[in-house]
Amino acid sequence: MASFISSINSPSPILTSISRSQSKRIRVTFVRPVRCDSTSPPPPPSNGGGSSAPLSGISTYGLCAGIGALGFLETGYLSYLKLTGGEAFCPAGGGGAGGCGDVLNSDYAVVFGIPLPVFGLVAYGLVASVGLQMARQDLPFGLSRNEGRAVLLASTTSMATASAYFLYLLSTEFAGTSCPYCLFSAFLSFSLFFIMLKDFSLQEIQKSAGIQLSVVAIVIAALSNSYANVPPQSPNINDIDLQPYKTEITTQSSPFAIALAKHLNSIGAKMYGAFWCSHCIEQKQMFGREAVKLLNYVECFPDGAGKGRKMTKECTAAGLEGFPTWLIKDQVLSGEQDLQALAQASGFDLQDFQPS
Structure with missing residues (x-):
């Protein structure tokens, strides 16, 4: 009898095993729902929006x-x-x-x-x-x-x-x-x-x-x-670097051109020009190589043109607007002039001219 009561009061190994098994299952079932319920979806990554924009x-x-x-x-x-x-x-x-x-x-x-x-x-x-x-x-x-x-x-x-x-x-x-x-x-x-x-x-x-x-x-x-x-x-x-050069005058001077050149020189007439000026060269060719040596010619760029080089003070003071420019008895003649116009402006009397 005592053994029967003792067997009832003492836990059975089977019951103990079942009880432990149920306890484990209960712990699992209670822990897992808590973990799942407390988890929320992660917030979307920031793409520069919100207050920063x-x-x-x-x-x-x-x-x-x-x-x-x-x-x-x-x-x-x-x-x-x-x-x-x-x-x-x-x-x-x-x-x-x-x-x-x-x-x-x-x-x-x-x-x-x-x-x-x-x-x-x-x-x-x-x-x-x-x-x-x-x-x-x-x-x-x-x-x-x-x-x-x-x-x-x-x-x-x-x-x-x-x-x-x-x-x-x-x-x-x-x-x-x-x-x-x-x-x-x-x-x-x-x-x-x-x-x-x-x-x-x-x-x-x-x-x-x-x-x-x-x-x-x-x-x-x-x-x-x-x-x-x-x-x-x-x-x-x-922006140009132009060194001075001389152009050969190839035409022969006429007696009239020589006489006119002497007259222009005698009254102090001046021809202002530049070595690179094509019209100046044509004006000299009009006089010819003998007569042009008699002219009172003023080169305005004796040291070359460009790269900071400037006209001579004499040309600057004359207020030239272009080349060639003639200064005859306080008259200013701009551009290439024919010999008859220069003779008239200088007072050269064509009737007094007698070719030799």
């Missing part, structure tokens, strides 16, 4: 507004000078030959009859205005943010295209010419273009590529058409 947008458009304002001031200054006939200040003496004055006053500074700085004034003003409104998130005329971005991209694309075109002209038509205003405006235009381009994703750029290429083509076609009839720029004398 507005901050980036404000920085981009504020920068566009600032750069546009700088360009507006520069082109406003140049537009004022162009419309009032003033001369721009060119640093380091660049206003003279080979300086920015040559560029700003050339035929390339006008597009369809309108001064080029006026176009720049409008373009920079548009970029500055739209950029400022975009930075404030207060676009006019009911424009959406994407429409404002499109306006800025199209404007800066046209400005960068025009700047590239003008830089090409500067390097070809005005080789060696310094133009700080041109370079500064080009720097501003390219800066605006790349700033706006960075604001667009690759997919957006691909979608708008057709429109952008159309803008580029229109700008190039318009400028090319405007400059179609512009004559090529003549080379600047400062």
